[in-house]
Amino acid sequence: MDKFWSDVTRQLTPYVPGEQPRIDGLVKLNTNENPYPPSPRAIEAIRAAADGALRRYPDPDATDLKAAVGRFHGVPVDQVFVGNSSDEVLAHTFVGLLKHDRPLFFPDITYSFYPVYCGLYGIDYRTIPLADDFAIRVEDYGQDAGAIIFPNPNAPTGLALGLDAIRTLLAAHPDQVVVVDEAYVDFGGETAIPLVAEFPNLLVVQTLSKSRSLAGLRVGYAIGQAHLIAGLERVKSSFNSYPLDRLAIAGASAAMDDKAYFDQTCQAIITTRDQLTKDLQTLGFEVVPSAANFVFAKHPAHAGADLLAALREHKVIVRHFKHPRIDKYLRITVGTDEECGALIAALKQIL
Amino acid sequence: MDKFWSDVTRQLTPYVPGEQPRIDGLVKLNTNENPYPPSPRAIEAIRAAADGALRRYPDPDATDLKAAVGRFHGVPVDQVFVGNSSDEVLAHTFVGLLKHDRPLFFPDITYSFYPVYCGLYGIDYRTIPLADDFAIRVEDYGQDAGAIIFPNPNAPTGLALGLDAIRTLLAAHPDQVVVVDEAYVDFGGETAIPLVAEFPNLLVVQTLSKSRSLAGLRVGYAIGQAHLIAGLERVKSSFNSYPLDRLAIAGASAAMDDKAYFDQTCQAIITTRDQLTKDLQTLGFEVVPSAANFVFAKHPAHAGADLLAALREHKVIVRHFKHPRIDKYLRITVGTDEECGALIAALKQIL
Structure with a gap:
């Protein structure tokens, strides 16, 4: 029944957004959302x-x-x-x-x-x-x-x-x-x-x-x-x-x-990111120096896709991209200290 | 400095939306908004x-x-x-x-x-x-x-x-x-x-x-x-x-x-529209039979653009289109009974 579609519609490759699962108890570090509420x-x-x-x-x-x-x-x-x-x-x-x-x-x-x-x-x-x-x-x-x-x-x-x-x-x-x-x-x-x-x-x-x-x-x-x-x-x-x-x-x-609130929450994320980077490095990850609210990291002994799947078993969701230059990497959103702690704890069990 | 624009941007004719004036005391019957608040x-x-x-x-x-x-x-x-x-x-x-x-x-x-x-x-x-x-x-x-x-x-x-x-x-x-x-x-x-x-x-x-x-x-x-x-x-x-x-x-x-609220407000607008239509006809307007929350009307003795300008002097805003087939007409949003009453009062003075 796609005879009604325009040619451009037929040729499109739809974008697949990061998951927005409706499941409680997940540690959701996959879509670079801010862990703090708005002002x-x-x-x-x-x-x-x-x-x-x-x-x-x-x-x-x-x-x-x-x-x-x-x-x-x-x-x-x-x-x-x-x-x-x-x-x-x-x-x-x-x-x-x-x-x-x-x-x-x-x-x-x-x-x-x-x-x-x-x-x-x-x-x-x-x-x-x-x-x-x-x-x-x-x-x-x-x-x-x-x-x-x-x-x-x-x-x-x-x-x-x-x-x-x-x-x-x-x-x-x-x-x-x-x-x-x-x-x-x-x-x-x-x-x-x-x-x-x-x-x-x-x-x-x-x-x-x-x-x-x-x-x-x-x-x-x-x-x-x-x-x-x-x-x-x-x-x-x-x-x-x-x-x-x-x-x-x-x-x-x-x-x-509300600049004061903005400054405070950005600084909190930077502090957590620096700790997360250190913790990942301690576990053997190579971490790209990040100026964002996420880190991009790979482990020399574990494929990105495998870690993604294993973390999901531990109810931690991160992001992985299939592009050949970066398919060893995970993109991990910087959450609260607790969320990043849960990620590190899960990785310790997995590795 | 439009050298940076794409060709399509240069060729566009921007749409001009109905006015959203930030002036108090206007009777605003130009953009077909509902006169009643949301549910x-x-x-x-x-x-x-x-x-x-x-x-x-x-x-x-x-x-x-x-x-x-x-x-x-x-x-x-x-x-x-x-x-x-x-x-x-x-x-x-x-x-x-x-x-x-x-x-x-x-x-x-x-x-x-x-x-x-x-x-x-x-x-x-x-x-x-x-x-x-x-x-x-x-x-x-x-x-x-x-x-x-x-x-x-x-x-x-x-x-x-x-x-x-x-x-x-x-x-x-x-x-x-x-x-x-x-x-x-x-x-x-x-x-x-x-x-x-x-x-x-x-x-x-x-x-x-x-x-x-x-x-x-x-x-x-x-x-x-x-x-x-x-x-x-x-x-x-x-x-x-x-x-x-x-x-x-x-x-x-x-x-x-909230179907009950929807039904009630739609019916109120229909009732007001029917009265507005009668009042306009009494003033000599020809009114197209409307199934919408606006009426489309012309006066045999007055150009649409002139009435638009005169109503504006009376702080009543309606809409006029320059298309040759309809440039004699005004499009008037159905407001509250009070707003439509103010429109009719202004028209009586103008005509």
Whole structure:
């Protein structure tokens, strides 16, 4: 009965998201969620916004949220674009700024959505291999690119690229858009937002799903000079399908304004990550230096897929990727100290 | 600086949504919002869901909401697709089910997003003129269509098509998808959902923005046989950008379950609409028979644009469209009795 499907639908390879099992008692370290609840101010703002005003359409410009993002990052609102999750922001970015005659360049090991978006929007792309230590070598991004995108820290490696290297890349590609996807930057990376004023080709994408504990609310944003933001607004407003809802605008704005809570929870995760790294190394794991809220680790004597299955027996869920360059690795979300302790205890029994 | 934009971005004509002015004291009858607040059970469910669990991603399948929609309409969950507003559901539908070698057919006077989606997704389309009285004549939808879509009641006319005509159309196009966009059906139209079991080519789209007073939450759905829903899920999951957030799932599910409140508020709007129609006719307006929460009316002696401007002076906002066939008309949302009374009072002064 798929005779009714369009050709593009037939040709799609659906993305398989990380498991969201509905089972109690699991230690869930597979989807890089924050182990701490959102800011109490965000919860309060959402409850206050849950009233009769929901009968009204939301502000299509999400003005309050853009202002809150601008306050936090010290940029004017015309340099801020907001969307339903950074995935949606990325989707608009692919259509609006990354689809050109020449191919889009991104690392061979990277966020798995990039090639999916290219397929969906008919964008030609080329993957640039990471170095053996998983580093992004900016000198490998030559002059043939129509545009460039990479996560920083990279996913699923957790490895961060320094601002000097990003500055070099931006200066070498003045006519190409360079998107730095900073979903994980708040856990030890350096944001490129301070470079926005200097580089008209730079777009930085962030999310409230990780460092602001709001994966359940679906809010992300991009920061870049006004002409890039105008291109994104043009794509968004040309179909206007997905304005942020009233509760998302209220909750996300309050979360952005609660810097003290943000700093405290990010620091807690960094502290736990450093301990987790040491504990994994003690068990013989090689751990990629992480600036994210996850670690990427392999054990010389155990295959990633085997460890994944064994951990599941112990009710601990982590993530494994089948790409040949990384199929020995596990990606482990940094949970609370207790959750990471449970992971280490399970691994001790398994190994 | 638009050198960074993609060609598609340069060529887009951005949609201009109805005004959402932030001015107190306006009588806002321009965007077809419900004048009554959402079900108290929906508010309560949202407040309960605003807790620490927001740190977790939502259920990507929105299982609870699909079940609630299924309960209300008496269909199994594999015949239900949900999205962030019916606009998003429509976007997925255009990509997944309406993009074919032959053109998509829809009325010349209809929801203004349809041609926009076609432009965005590269879908060839043909518009079929409505009859002089704005009726959709199903016999005009010949055999050259790749697929067919129309709103029922139609927008912005408010005129409803009967189920017999829809059945005729479905039977005449067994190999084409026919989408009935029922955003306004709960105010007096007949839903085509009972025909889903019989017609494998039928997809019905509805929204919680109008009859469930949840425009601010952004939730819509589609109902069709499982193979059509599978096509939509394939498009959605291939990029998985926009799962419904946790608050939307909770609030929308509770709203679907509160049938008594739904019936009561829909009936109140129908009663007000009938009075508004009579009052407009008394003032000399011709009013298209409406099965929606708005009326479409013109005055023989006053241009639509002039009345729009004059009403604005009286702090009453309605909608006007520049399409040559309908530029004499105003689209007036049915508000409360008080709001419609204020509109009539203003018109009496103007005329």
